[in-house]
Amino acid sequence: MTRATEAATPTDAALDDRPEPKKSFFRRRRTREAGLAALFLAPSVLIFSAFFFYPIGRIVYLGFFQQNQTRTRQRYVGFDQYREILTGNEFTDGLVITLKYVALTVPAGLVLGVLLAVAANRKLKGIKVFHAIFASTVATSVAVASIVWLVLINPTVGYFKVDWLRDTDMALFGVALSSIWQNLGLTFIIVIAGLQAIPEELNEAATIDGMGPVRRFFTVTLPMLSPALLFLVVVLTVFAFQAFAQIDILTDGGPAGSTETLVFKIFTLQQGGAIGEGSVMAVGLFVITFAAALGQFVLLERRVHYGSGEA
């Protein structure tokens, strides 16, 4: 309504000649609409407040305090605690390990998922069975996935008789393996849905334009998948930042702290009663995860093509 009114006022001169608009009518109407909007928004605002905004605020608040071992008393220490911890070795070590973990899981998971989906995206009898199998890890809990891999890479009874989980250089890779495997189901589902949304005629046109399968994949398929891939990059990165259970089960942060990611450190700190320090790290992790996701959107969005735009 307001936009239409604005559009109808091209020059100041024209504005002067116009009769005074009936402001009261519009204002009353706008107030009523605002009330209605607030009403519609109320449920989600409530839920977000209870489960998101309040906890975040609470963590930021707790970061200003230091607790005693038994958590019976706390004292205000202010921003000093933020400065100390966020620049301290403990946090930066955790951050480096977390980033390594992201680098190990996200690209590999994405490539494997795309390969698997492309391989399974063909019209064959019984292919749905394979779709179900490839997608099934999405229905597996992290605990189950971790146990499966714990057994698979057990040095004595495992399928791959390796001792990675007790090797400081390989432990993070071992944990990453189980995460890659577990996330594969989700990646597969998203990518195959993306593949199936590509019009068949587009591939046919590409064939007639002289492209072989490999060229078609890079020229047509991959660009058409870009929205799905962007979504997956963001989600898998956030998953990697948040990984906890697999580390807890497979290595318990070891050996020698080589798999202590930020989340794991936060957990151990808070277990030890250092609620304030843990909170500071949690805020740090939140800011970094948020920035990473935002950065990915901003950087990658330009290269993403949404929809065909066909009428």
Add this chain to the structure above:
Amino acid sequence: MSAVSFDGVTKRFGDVVAVDSLSLEIIDQEFMVLLGPSGCGKSTALRMIAGLETVSDGTLRIGDVVVNDIEAKDRDIAMVFQSYALYPHMTVRQNVEVPLKTRSYAVDDEPPRKLTKDERDERVRETAQTLGLEALLDRKPGALSGGQRQRVALARAIVRRPEVFLMDEPLSNLDAKLRAQTRVELVELHRQLQTTIVYVTHDQVEAMTMADRVAILSDGRLQQVGEPQAVYERPANLFVARFIGSPPMNTVDGTMRVDSTGVRVEVPGGPLAVEGVDTPTDGHAVVAGVRPEHLSIGDGPLSATVRAVEWLGHERHVYCDLGGTSVIVRDTEDGGGGARAGDEVRLAAAPGEVHLFDANTSERLN
């Protein structure tokens, strides 16, 4: 520039026969329209030329080369799809340039090679000019209208200068006005390019207005092939007779009568004289066909009742009941007179304009 020849070509999908031993010679530089209702096999036939479907049986040639086992990407054809199938993530320029990047081309009778960037740019520019796309080159397909997208699809096809153009219902997503305009442009484009065009449509107006020759298919079989006028004037069977023409040809069941006065057909409203029957057989069950413009109201042997009159400005369609069968008379007489609903009228048809078909085989008898 090349001819396309189907020699007993069959395409089966499982138990379904989509194209049934099709034999059709498409002449070099001809505008051939494959016409038929949906499911008649016309698109499958086109897709076999493109290499998007394999040939189950028979021989398919482009020029002198048997292409049965040649892959789509290695055939020298270009295709315009019904949905246009433009690459949505590329600009118009990139869309048109794609086939130039992927294939090799013979320049000045040298052996085929990849084109240089300058050569590609030149060809894209030329093509864009031909189709009036210069101003749109840096837009993406999403920002174009349906008609513009259709032009880009055409541009992507002609930039290749292929031996054969294939077009699969390229006008069906355009509005009526734009479709009529594009029909004329396509005919002009064909004259300019002097290339073989195989064009699939279910729209007989497109077929009649653009084709050098029309091939009419039904149930996977070729019904008739010929110049549009010939097909209209002498349909080979009942299917073609009923499919071509708008409003459609009137067809009435009857019995052939042969006596000293000649050959006529007894139809529900009376007798109808016919000419040129190959083998006159008294008592033969036939179907008589007369086009609406060849029926006239006035004196005549047939008695009918007018059910409704449609006035279209330049002509009237008079719907009559002829002994239980509905027939349409196309009346181009000026003035406000003429028949009204409920009138009893007499209908006449010149013997030379009566088409006769065998009631059992549907084949033409005269």
